[in-house]
Amino acid sequence: MxxxxxxxxxxxxxxVPLVSDGYWLSIATTAMMYIALSTSWAxxxxxxxxxxxxxxxxxxxxxxxxxxxxxxxxxxxWTMALIAPLVATALALLVGLATLRLSGVYFxxxxxxxxxxxxxxxxxxxxxxxxxxxxxxxxxxxxxxIYWMLLAVAAVVFLAGSWLNRSRLGFALRIIGxxxxxxxxxxxxxxxxKVILFMTTGFFAALVGAIVAPRYSYIEPNVVFSPELSFMxxxxxxxxxxxxxxxxxxxxxxxxxxWEAITVSFPNSTTLFLGLSFLLIVYxxxxxxxxxxxxxxxRMRK
Amino acid sequence: MDILLSGLLLxxxxxxMAMGLNLQxxxxxxMNLANGEMLVLGGLAAFWLFSAAAISPLLxxxxxxxxxxxxxxxxxxxxxxxxxxxAKTQGQLEVDSILATFGMSFVLVGVMVSIHGEYFTYSFLAxxxxxxxxxxxxxxxxxxxxACAIGGALYYWLNRTYSGTAVRAVSVSTEAAGLVGINxxxxxALAFAIGGxxxxxxxxxxxxxxxxxxxxxxxxxxxxxIILIMGGVGxxxxxxxxxxxxxxxETAVATVIDPGLTLVAAYAIFLCVLLFRPQxxxxxxxx
Amino acid sequence: MTYTLKRRAMVFGAGxxxxxxxxxxxxxxxxxxxxxxVVAHLTGPLAGGEAVTHTPNIEFWANQVNAxxxxxxxxxxxxxxxxxxxxxxxxxxxxxxxxxxATQDEVDFxxxxxxxxxxxxxxxIYAKYNYPLVAVSAITxxxxxxxxxxxxxxxxxxxxxxxxxxxRDTLVTMRDAxxxxxxxxxxxxxxxxxxxxxxxxxPMLAEAGFEIVYDKSxxxxxxxxxxxxxxxxxxxxxxxxxxxxxxxxxGLTEQAxxxxxxxxxxxxxxxxxxxxYAGKFGSKIEGNIGAGGVNPDTPIMxxxxxNHKAVTGKEADYWxxxxxxxxxxxxxxxxxxxxxxxxxxxxxxxKTNSFDTVIGTISFNENNNSERYWSVGQWRDxxxxxxxxxxxxxxxxxxxxxxxx
Numbered sequence: 001m002x003x004x005x006x007x008x009x010x011x012x013x014x015x016v017p018l019v020s021d022g023y024w025l026s027i028a029t030t031a032m033m034y035i036a037l038s039t040s041w042a043x044x045x046x047x048x049x050x051x052x053x054x055x056x057x058x059x060x061x062x063x064x065x066x067x068x069x070x071x072x073x074x075x076x077x078w079t080m081a082l083i084a085p086l087v088a089t090a091l092a093l094l095v096g097l098a099t100l101r102l103s104g105v106y107f108x109x110x111x112x113x114x115x116x117x118x119x120x121x122x123x124x125x126x127x128x129x130x131x132x133x134x135x136x137x138x139x140x141x142x143x144x145x146i147y148w149m150l151l152a153v154a155a156v157v158f159l160a161g162s163w164l165n166r167s168r169l170g171f172a173l174r175i176i177g178x179x180x181x182x183x184x185x186x187x188x189x190x191x192x193x194k195v196i197l198f199m200t201t202g203f204f205a206a207l208v209g210a211i212v213a214p215r216y217s218y219i220e221p222n223v224v225f226s227p228e229l230s231f232m233x234x235x236x237x238x239x240x241x242x243x244x245x246x247x248x249x250x251x252x253x254x255x256x257x258x259w260e261a262i263t264v265s266f267p268n269s270t271t272l273f274l275g276l277s278f279l280l281i282v283y284x285x286x287x288x289x290x291x292x293x294x295x296x297x298x299r300m301r302k
Numbered sequence: 303m304d305i306l307l308s309g310l311l312l313x314x315x316x317x318x319m320a321m322g323l324n325l326q327x328x329x330x331x332x333m334n335l336a337n338g339e340m341l342v343l344g345g346l347a348a349f350w351l352f353s354a355a356a357i358s359p360l361l362x363x364x365x366x367x368x369x370x371x372x373x374x375x376x377x378x379x380x381x382x383x384x385x386x387x388x389a390k391t392q393g394q395l396e397v398d399s400i401l402a403t404f405g406m407s408f409v410l411v412g413v414m415v416s417i418h419g420e421y422f423t424y425s426f427l428a429x430x431x432x433x434x435x436x437x438x439x440x441x442x443x444x445x446x447x448x449a450c451a452i453g454g455a456l457y458y459w460l461n462r463t464y465s466g467t468a469v470r471a472v473s474v475s476t477e478a479a480g481l482v483g484i485n486x487x488x489x490x491a492l493a494f495a496i497g498g499x500x501x502x503x504x505x506x507x508x509x510x511x512x513x514x515x516x517x518x519x520x521x522x523x524x525x526x527x528i529i530l531i532m533g534g535v536g537x538x539x540x541x542x543x544x545x546x547x548x549x550x551x552e553t554a555v556a557t558v559i560d561p562g563l564t565l566v567a568a569y570a571i572f573l574c575v576l577l578f579r580p581q582x583x584x585x586x587x588x589x
Numbered sequence: 590m591t592y593t594l595k596r597r598a599m600v601f602g603a604g605x606x607x608x609x610x611x612x613x614x615x616x617x618x619x620x621x622x623x624x625x626x627v628v629a630h631l632t633g634p635l636a637g638g639e640a641v642t643h644t645p646n647i648e649f650w651a652n653q654v655n656a657x658x659x660x661x662x663x664x665x666x667x668x669x670x671x672x673x674x675x676x677x678x679x680x681x682x683x684x685x686x687x688x689x690x691a692t693q694d695e696v697d698f699x700x701x702x703x704x705x706x707x708x709x710x711x712x713x714i715y716a717k718y719n720y721p722l723v724a725v726s727a728i729t730x731x732x733x734x735x736x737x738x739x740x741x742x743x744x745x746x747x748x749x750x751x752x753x754x755x756x757r758d759t760l761v762t763m764r765d766a767x768x769x770x771x772x773x774x775x776x777x778x779x780x781x782x783x784x785x786x787x788x789x790x791x792p793m794l795a796e797a798g799f800e801i802v803y804d805k806s807x808x809x810x811x812x813x814x815x816x817x818x819x820x821x822x823x824x825x826x827x828x829x830x831x832x833x834x835x836x837x838x839x840g841l842t843e844q845a846x847x848x849x850x851x852x853x854x855x856x857x858x859x860x861x862x863x864x865x866y867a868g869k870f871g872s873k874i875e876g877n878i879g880a881g882g883v884n885p886d887t888p889i890m891x892x893x894x895x896n897h898k899a900v901t902g903k904e905a906d907y908w909x910x911x912x913x914x915x916x917x918x919x920x921x922x923x924x925x926x927x928x929x930x931x932x933x934x935x936x937x938x939x940k941t942n943s944f945d946t947v948i949g950t951i952s953f954n955e956n957n958n959s960e961r962y963w964s965v966g967q968w969r970d971x972x973x974x975x976x977x978x979x980x981x982x983x984x985x986x987x988x989x990x991x992x993x994x
Contacts, residue, residue, distance in 0.1 A: 022717065023692040026685045033681065049393055051400075098573070101580045105333065105396065109531040110576055112524060117569035120808045123779035124562040127806040131788040134749070134781065136709070136731060138738065143684075216680045217713075218706040220781040222634060222809055223680060227520055231335070231404055238397055263674060263686065264693075270675040271632045272412025278405025279381070282398055286388060304819065312813045415632050419640035421860075423839055423869045430847045439815070439847045512812055513839040515637040517678075521810050556816035562779050562806035564816075 006158075013151055017144035025143050031256040032150040033212055037229075038237040038248035040157045040204035043164060044197040045234075046242035047173035051108045053230040054095065057115035058088040058202045060225030062209025064122055067135030067219030077139055081210040085203045091118070092202025096195035112230065119225035135219035149211045157204055161245040169193055239281060241290030250289040305554050307436050313549025314446030315512075317453060318504030319522050320529035320541045325456075325497035328536030329473040330490040332382055333396055335403040337526050338519030339410035340498055344370065344505025345514045346414055349422035359426055359506050360444070366506050367499045374498025377406070378491045386490070407519060414516035426510040441510040448507045452500055453542050460538060469493050473536040501526075532572050534585025543583060547571065622670035623660055623930060625651075626690030627700040628711070633678025637835055639703040641863055642726065642909045645901035647671055647700060650917040652900050661925050672696055680710045687711045691718045697930045698920060701725055701913075705782065712739040719932045721923070721939055723916040725909055728752065728782070736957040741936045743919075743953055745912055747962040747979060749782075752880060753789040755964030755977035756856060757797050759878065759987050760828060764799075768989045769853045774803035774826035776817055776841075778834050786832040786858065802826050811837065818844040828854040835860035838879070839869065846873055846993045853989040854878055862908035862966055862973050874968050876990035881908025882966020882975030883948070884983045893947040907966055907973030915946035949981070 016028050037055055045052050062084045069080035099110055126132055164170040172193045175182060213219060240251020258277060266273045285292050323337045334340075347366050348359035385402060389395035427441040460466040471479040472489045480486045508514075529548060533540025548568050555567040575583060627647060630639045651671050654660060659668040672694050676683040683702065690696045691714060699715065701724045702708055708727035715722040716739045723743045729735065730749045736742050763769045773794055777787035787806070794801060803824035807817050814837060821829055829852045831841050838860040845855060860866060861879020883890060885907070893914060897905040905911060922945070923938040924930065943952035951959050963975035967987050976987040 021692050022714070023685075023688045026688040030681045030685055051396070098577055102576060103580070104392075105327075105535065106531055106576060106580055106582070108333075108396075109527045110573065113528050113569045113572055116524065117566055117573070120563075120565040120569070120779070123784070123808065124560075124566060124806065127562060127777070127779045127784045127787065128560075132781075132784045133788070134705075134729060134731065134785050136734075138734070142713075212681075215684065216706065216710050218709040218781075220706050222780055223678075223706065226679075227524060228679070231400075235401060235404060238401060260685070263682075264689070267672070267674045268631070269412050269416060271408050271415065271677060275405045275408025275410075275412060278408065279402055282385070282402045282405065286398070308813065308815050315812060411632050415636065419631065419636060419644070421637045421641075421835060421839070421863075421865060423865045425843075425869050425871075428843050428846060430849065437848060439844070442813075511840075511843065513836040515836075517632045517634060517636050518836075553813065553816055556807075556813075557820065560805055561776070561811065561814075561817045561820070562808060564811060565808045 010151075010155055014148065017147050022143065025147060027256060027260055029143055029147045029150065029215070031252055032147055032154060033208060034233065034236055034252045034256065035249055036150055036154040036157055036208050037205055037233045038240070038252055039154065039161065039245070040201050040208075041233050042237045042242040042245075042248050043157070043161050044194075044201045045237070046247070047170065048176055048194060048197070050103075050194075051234060052111045052198070052201065053108055053227075053234065054092075054111035054114050054202070055205050055233045056224075056226050056228075056230035057111075057118045058092065058205035059209035059212075059229055060115065060119060060221070061088045061091065061122075062206035062211075063213040063216065063219050063224035064135070064209075064221060065206075066210045066213040067137050068126065068130070068132070070138075071134065071136045072130065072132060077137070077141075077214065081207070084210045085206040088206030089199045089203045092199040093195060095202075096198040097191075100191050100194065112227065115225050115227060115230060119221050123221050137213045137217055137219060139214040141214045143215070146211060146215050150208065153204065153207055153211065158245065160200065164197075165245060169196065173197060235278070239285075239288050241288030244290050247288065247290045250293065254289065303434065304436055305557050306550070307433065307438060308557075309550035309553035310546065311438060311442045311446045311549070312553055313546035314449035315442070315508060316525065316529055316545035316548050317449045317542050318445060318507060319501070320526040320533070320545055321449075321453060321456060321538060322497040322499070322501030322504065323526045323530050324533070324536075324538055324541040325469075325493045325500070327530060328538075329469055329493035330378060330382070330497070331386070331392065331395060331476075332378070332399045332403065332494060333527075334497075335400060335523055336407035336410055336519075337403075337501055338521065338523030339407045339414070340370065340374070340501045340519075341505035341508065341522050341526075342514050342516065342519045343410060343414060344502030345422055345509030346418060346505075346516070347502075348506035348509045349424055349514075350418065352424050352426060359510050362506050363503045366502050370502035371495045371499040375491055375495035377498075378494040381406075382494070383487060383491070386487075407523070411517055411519065417516075419516060422509055422514045424510075428511070439511060445507040445510065448503070452503065453538070456496075456500070456538050465489075465492070528569070528572050531582055532575050534579075534582030537584040540582055540584030544575075620659065620665050620667040622668045623662065623698070623924070624670050624672060624694065624696040625698050625700055626672045626674075626687075626694060626696035628674050628676050628683050628686040628690065628702055628707075630678040630703055630707075631673075631675035633676075635678045635704050635707075638726075638859070641865070641903075641906050643703050643913055645897065645903045645905070646910055646914045646917065647673075649897050649900045650914060650921075653896070654921060660921060661928070663929055671700075676707075678704075680706065683707050684710060684714065687714045691720070698924070698932070698935075700920075701727070701916060705729055708742075709735065712742050715739065716741055719936065721920065721932065721936045723919050723939070725913045725916045732958045733956045740957070743939060743957045743959070745916055745919075745951065745959045745962065746909060747964055748958075749785055749789055751962070751979050752964050753786060753793055755979070756790070756830065757793050759965050759977045760794070760799065760854065761797050763854065763987055763989065770827040771798060771800045772802045772824070772826045773799045773828045773830060774821035774824050774852075775801055775830045775832075776803070776821065777806050777832035778809055778837055779806040780809045780834065783832045783834065783858075790830070790832070799828075807837070809834065809837075811840075814840045815844050815848070817841065818848045818850055822848055822850050826852055828852055828856070830854075830856045831858065833858045833860075835863070838866070842866075842870060842874065842877070846870070849993060851992065854987075855990055856965075861968075862906050864904040864906060867968060867971060867973075873993045875970070875994070876988060877968045878976065878987060878990075879966055879968075879973070880964070881906075882963040882973055882977075882984070883907050883911055884963070884975055884981070885972050887949070887983075889947050908963070911947050912962070915944075915948045915951060918946040919944045919951055 241247035533544035862881035965977035
């Protein structure tokens, strides 16, 4: 029954490009990008309670590799979209191993520094050894194609998430998040559980970055390695709530719509009003949208 | 020698960026993502008064510091304290303060854009100054002196005065401080307000030699966070030492190896410090 | 009112033009405005450049057109209305906002965005809805590829190669005149455009017989550029070339003044043409060379600069400002030339006609590229004059820089 409902939802999402005009499709594409990113982010950060600000680093690797591969090495989009996530996964492995001892805010800022470091490093390498004729990503993909690819990624993330929730690994992670000592005592290999999950988020973020690259058409390192993207992904996931797999989803959708409404209503001071809306959200919806829904459901049942 | 001198001056700049955040996060426990915007706001004030009325940025600080103090106190008291009270755990507070201060940073960017959307460029003390036989920029030297003065004053205040001791007590443990009769809320508000004032003054000094614009704050926030974490949370010495290390390393790499690798080297040092001392240089072991 | 003040539409110059528009209210009341959409970077990394080069020109242009009573379309005079959105310098937001302009606001035309990446990212949507895209702040060597893909896209500010060639030609001329020697120190910002320019310049300068004695990049957002200037100074160059972005253009110049970098040619790229550059450094930058430049002596350019200042309160920059205004003039003349708001016909009109603008006559070649642009300018007595160009033919010759006074 539940599977049927989910299948229906997926189907509904898949027909969006067929029934909507370009405007709603572009909103849906942006939302789908954030759904894939936030949900895969929450796979790691939800159970471990470690806020990772590395999305921008992995996303950037995806976009950058597609850009440089296609415009400087005449590779196909598909080759690069395959290689980029693997490179990001390898990087995530290194970072994951390096950060095992870090906790709380130290981990947060370590991952924040990572995106900047990777951006500087690739720019330097490109500048000194590879050269560049500009990172053009010109393909025949339309917005609908990109949307469908993102939808497929998001669906895979959900499948992975629901498998994880039921698996031993997910169980292990939840225990780690609650008390790492206990986890170790009951014989869970906390280190590998964390690293594997971190690699998963790295993989998906780079894949999304690679898929979005044709949408941007021209890749600038400081745009794809954006610290703001890292923050936005975290904020949308937190807004939704990270304790349910569908939490980020219910964060992203209202957030995207609210963002759109603000942009349309206050074109002259969009940023100002976005900021105010963040503040309102924090004060009025303290436990995120999942918290809100669960409270509402609870009331209805009473 | 050149490296040492330029490196120290750059370190002073970094200290200006990070000392305020150190107080705000170390004591008031607010991970303030609007820190960079507060810095740029100080820079905007300096730029604006200098272009409109030819008022020296040094003089501007006399106005900027109290205004920033009051502004940050109000922000803490009315916007952040409710979050502190509401949060059951430090993790919850971190999440809430990330969301809230990220919102504030947007609000500040929006306000600043409406005041001046272009680059804040002006020339103040952009003259060569000979120090120990080497040429340095006078405005950078002034900022360094400012950083030393602020750092020294904060260190004295925290370690030699009663109210400073109370602040340190809160930074160690809010619960224990509350038990010995310290008004934790008031001390936190004070620390947050002073932190904001320090950042804004730093911004007005920095604006004399770095070209700012309304949207550039996030870059300073990131740098400040990195210095804060590298130095260790809750110890002002940590922030200053980390700032100096970064300044020296960046200048050395830029001079000896390649300017293109400065930021890479800075982050590499930061990552190394955390690998060997996960709590930062001066941080306390977390339990 | 000439302007339709909509709650969700930002109308440029409403305050400044209120006096004029109230006077004309009786005549213009009947005609519905022609809607022009623009997606601007009001905040974010490119906001500073946009605020100098694009925003005031849009305000100025709307003011000028409406002061004349509007554009003549279908036999009546219709005022122009500008609808602006902020994309926060974010490509995803930009694409969304362009879609919104096309399908929700149903604007009649769109004005080109700031930045190469944004022009290219938005081009597919312009193409889909047949909007002419007269790009200005987009400098690329891929013009033929891009215009083949997007036949409604036009380029006006030149190519990457054209820019580097301008610098090379300036240096060669000065060397042949005995003003400078062969030693060039070259630095660049390690970001898209900076890397691309440096990559072009390296072989081009070597081929012209120059010796690159210092060749380093620095990261975007470097807080202290003094090691870069010191390194360059130690290499004892005759010429200093920096492929730089706005904040570092200011930073490098300030450090060069402090270090007294004694070169005959000091070149910085983007933002050298900004009035704020001269405002910050005053007479010290006399003789500095940079990207852009204009011919400030033509009556039409002088008139443009005076009126731009009078209407917007801001001085036009000495590079893309005038070209951006010209791109609006191209659009304006094409619309009136067609006589309807038929976009496909407007695109065709732009391809096949030439236009009188503040930078002279603009026409487009088979690749939709206008091959008339200034590429290198020099500060001379407080004015940034073109010293190299493609197809303009009115550049003056560059002189050696004589110290930082």
